[in-house]
Amino acid sequence: FLLIVVLxxxxxxxxxxxxxxxxxxxxxxxxxxxxxxxRSELHRFTDxxxxxxxxxxQLASTGVIDLDDPAGMNAVFxxxxxxxxxxxAVNVGDAEGRGYLLxxxxxxWRNRFVxxxxxxxxxxxxxxxxxxAEAREWTVENxxxxxxxxxxxxxxxxxxxxxxxxxPAPGAVxxxxxxxxxxxxxxxxxxxxxxxxxxxRRYVLxxxxx
Numbered sequence: 001f002l003l004i005v006v007l008x009x010x011x012x013x014x015x016x017x018x019x020x021x022x023x024x025x026x027x028x029x030x031x032x033x034x035x036x037x038x039r040s041e042l043h044r045f046t047d048x049x050x051x052x053x054x055x056x057x058q059l060a061s062t063g064v065i066d067l068d069d070p071a072g073m074n075a076v077f078x079x080x081x082x083x084x085x086x087x088x089a090v091n092v093g094d095a096e097g098r099g100y101l102l103x104x105x106x107x108x109w110r111n112r113f114v115x116x117x118x119x120x121x122x123x124x125x126x127x128x129x130x131x132x133a134e135a136r137e138w139t140v141e142n143x144x145x146x147x148x149x150x151x152x153x154x155x156x157x158x159x160x161x162x163x164x165x166x167x168p169a170p171g172a173v174x175x176x177x178x179x180x181x182x183x184x185x186x187x188x189x190x191x192x193x194x195x196x197x198x199x200x201r202r203y204v205l206x207x208x209x210x
Contacts (some may be wrong), residue, residue: 032194048084049207050173056205063198077102088210093151094203103183117149136193156190160204180206
């Protein structure tokens, strides 16, 4: 009888131990699979954005993108934004407070232009839909403090500038934490890269992602 008890206990302990090992191994496999799935989803989200930013920097360096030609910039960036649905807006900012925005609003597009050191607080806007013959344009001469936009005060510009100053890395793409976008109030993140254009001007090119 004692032998049967010992054998039964041994079998029971072995079964429990084996079951725990299997459960532990299964849990570890499930966790590994989940992490791999998250990594894959993250790369699918970020990789096209990073490649597009670096491509944009190359276009600027060769003169294809020119801050003095916003219509040409729209012609370059609108297809990129359309092809990468997580991009909701394109921002450019420089040390003079010059800013370019291309914002996608459903089936419409909006530009915002600022240049604090030359225009002061004046802000220029245009809005159109695909197929429109002309864009609707308007100017805000004296916006309120809540409406006024200076790219140099925004987290994406300051972060990119500070990181570049601390550890210069040509072509490096930087990422913000989640925050609320100025133009829409929606939460998202921004990816940005430093650019030197064909005229030697330095600025930050950024994509808002939702």
